[in-house]
Amino acid sequence: MIIDAHSHVHDPVHDHLALLDEAGVDRAVLFGTRPHPERATDLASFRREMSVLDETIGGRSGGAAGYRAAWQELDAACAAHPDRFIGFGKVRLDVGAEQIAEDVEREVVGRGFRGIGELTPPPDEAGRVEPVLRAAADHGGLPVVVHGFAPTTAGDLATLAGLARRHPAVPLVVSQLGGLNWLTAVELARETPNMYLELSTAHLVFAVRLAIDEVPERTLFGSDAPYGDPVLARATVERVTRPGELRDRVLGGNLAELLGL
Secondary structure, eight states, X not given: OOEEEEEEOOSSHHHHHHHHHHHTOOEEEEEOOSOOGGGOOSHHHHXXXXXXXXXXXXXXXXXXXXXXXXXHXXXXXXXXXXXXXXXXXXXXXXXXXXXXXXXXXXXXXXXXXXXXXXXXXXXXXXXGGHHHHHHHHHTTOOOEEEOOSTTOOHHHHHHHHHHHHHSTTSOEEXXXXXXXXXXXXXXHHHHOTTEEEEOTTOSOHHHHHHHHHHOGGGEEOOOOBTTSOHHHHHHHHHHSSOTTHHHHIIIIIHHHHHHTO
16 A cells, blocks of 8 residues: 655645556545645746645644645545545644643544644744643543744744654654754654654655665655655655655655554
8 A cells, every 4th residue: 555644635636636546656644734835827926825734834823714724625525535535634733731732622533534744833932742641641632743844943843743652552653754954854754763854855865765775664755745745755765765665655655654554
């Protein structure tokens, strides 16, 4: 089974399904989203969507209304295509620990999602993720995915590794291979048994090769669609691996094992 470990709701959803079919991807982890760059038709509309992305990855959530809209889109896509999408639910980090625990129970577990994410704490404030890890542990160790590209810092990655070691029952996935701090991310993952690396948007093929070599059982093929392309992301993994067990694990086996599929 080929599983894309990182994608966001597309509008329309059938465009996403076409991308997965073209890439030979069986299923995809699906995150809710406020920005929709795939809707853009020109530079001005693309800038508008990317300004929403900047708010999101900068830790500015847009409030409860923005979350509700993203949850509804995610619910609809997963309900319409349960054979293709594996839903992960995002929760707010700008509320108290008790509210976070309630949101995980209601908005993630209650909706039948398989994990939590993609979380976007403000830069240098990755410690805000800890109440989510506690809640994830209370529900059997739900996987938690945290944004890894800019504005996430090397310090944030170190904080996340420390939190992962403090909550060993929770798989903590750093997305986008840690962005420009990919070497730090690989080093930290190598030392942290429950820290996983999702490989989308890597700038260097060598970074993908090194990550797979160092943590072969905790690296996950992902595209970050619509920002990345499943065909290209799969080709990158296949470029740096040989046919066989290792490639199969990275392209889906590791995540299938993590999620009990």
